Amino acid sequence: MSFTTEERGNPNTLSYRVYFKNSDGKYISPFHDIPMYADEAQNIFHMVVEVPRWTNAKMEIATKDLLNPIKQDVKKGKLRYVANVFPHKGYIWNYGAIPQTWEDPGHKDNDTGCCGDNDPIDVCEIGSKICKRGEVIKVKILGVLAMIDEGETDWKVIVINVEDPEAKDFNNISDVRRLRPGYLEATVDWFRRYKVPDGKPENQFAFNGEFKEKDFAIETIKSTHAFWKALISQQTKAGELNCKNTCVSSADSPFCCSADEAKAVVDATCPCGDADTIPDTVDKWFYYEK
Numbered sequence: 167m168s169f170t171t172e173e174r175g176n177p178n179t180l181s182y183r184v185y186f187k188n189s190d191g192k193y194i195s196p197f198h199d200i201p202m203y204a205d206e207a208q209n210i211f212h213m214v215v216e217v218p219r220w221t222n223a224k225m226e227i228a229t230k231d232l233l234n235p236i237k238q239d240v241k242k243g244k245l246r247y248v249a250n251v252f253p254h255k256g257y258i259w260n261y262g263a264i265p266q267t268w269e270d271p272g273h274k275d276n277d278t279g280c281c282g283d284n285d286p287i288d289v290c291e292i293g294s295k296i297c298k299r300g301e302v303i304k305v306k307i308l309g310v311l312a313m314i315d316e317g318e319t320d321w322k323v324i325v326i327n328v329e330d331p332e333a334k335d336f337n338n339i340s341d342v343r344r345l346r347p348g349y350l351e352a353t354v355d356w357f358r359r360y361k362v363p364d365g366k367p368e369n370q371f372a373f374n375g376e377f378k379e380k381d382f383a384i385e386t387i388k389s390t391h392a393f394w395k396a397l398i399s400q401q402t403k404a405g406e407l408n409c410k411n412t413c414v415s416s417a418d419s420p421f422c423c424s425a426d427e428a429k430a431v432v433d434a435t436c437p438c439g440d441a442d443t444i445p446d447t448v449d450k451w452f453y454y455e456k
Contacts, residue, residue: 169200171300174235174432177441178223180245184236184300185432188413193428196302197227197234197286198398198411198421200265202391204304209384210328213289213305215297217261222247222448225299227263229285230406232431233423236300247448249363254356255451259290260297264323267390268397275319278372283318284407287390290322290353292346293330304328309339310383312372313357319372321390322357323383324350338380350377363452 168189175181186196194200196214204210216225216236224239224246231237239246250256269282291297291305305325313320326336335345343350354375358368378386396402398409398421409415410423 167201167204169194169196169302172432173438174435176436176439178238178245178444179442180238180240181436182237183228183435184225185233186235186300186302192412192425193233193432194413195234195411195423196236196265197229198266198394198409199413200302202264202266202387204328209307210304211264211307211325211387213262213291213303213325214265215260215262215291215299215301215303217257218299219258219260219296220256222250222256223444224248227286230408232408232410233428234408247444248360250449250451251356251359251363252451252453254352254360258352258356259292260295260327262289262291263287264289264387264390266394267387268394269319269321269390270393270397270402271318272402273393278312278314278319280314280317280319282390282393283315283320284405285320286394287387288320288322289325291325291327292336292342292349293327293333295327295330297327306333306336307380307383307387308336308342309377309379310386311353311357311375311377314370314372316366321386322353323387324353324377339377340379359454362454 170187172185174183186194188194200212204212225236226239227234228237263286267287269285271281271284274281306328308324311322313322326333398414409421411421412423412428415421
């Protein structure tokens with residue numbers, strides 16, 4: 167199973183979008199149409215890469231847009247970039263999401279005491295390769311961090327690309343601690359402080375900021391997959407989420423999107439053009455006492 171992307175609009179502008187196609191050349195939703203599992207028997211999952219490592223643009227699957235393309239988050243009418251809080255520069259992993267998962271905002275988690283954040287579950291890929299935006303990779307689950315973001319549960323799953331040369335050496339969160347010394351501590355530090363330059367308080371964590379191991383992480387992912395199944399089968403109200411898909415729902419479902427309708431959505435956007443320059447302020451380093 168393979169996937170390709172099609173860029174539309176101008177990079178670094180409000181018009182920019184990344185749409186997805188399957189191996190048949192059919193437009194699909196990366197939220198709904200890409201299977202969660204790449205190999206269920208081996209617990210190998212698909213990951214949609216939204217943000218390549220070391221970059222700052224806060225790109226994300228647009229859960230409220232038709233076909234859910236990747237686009238850049240917007241705050242007060244301006245494109246959003248994450249700040250560089252010393253000593254970090256941009257995202258310190260390949261960052262993205264597991265498709266066909268959803269953190270239900272109507273469900274209060276027993277462990278965190280908070281409801282979900284209304285997004286697919288987030289993933290931090292720690293391999294050596296810098297992935298491309300929109301790349302769909304196969305990953306091994308290693309563990310998970312339970313972040314509390316403005317009162318919402320926001321799981322951060324730690325994974326490694328199965329094609330990484332060292333993937334065979336990573337099988338649980340303890341392997342990350344042993345083979346990537348300081349990386350887990352840096353991950354907590356990054357998530358704790360990245361919003362402070364925007365005037366927001368530090369984020370908090372369940373489990374005192376400790377990472378839970380692989381089996382716990384896999385069960386957490388499975389629970390968000392069950393929430394997604396309830397969403398796509400209309401057992402849970404979608405609210406503002408766009409659940410249109412081209413591969414999952416039956417033809418008589420209101421969520422079914424025909425190939426012609428999907429193509430019309432993409433054709434209505436501008437072809438990919440020249441990129442705008444990224445503001446110089448994006449490279450600023452922020453310092454503050456921990």
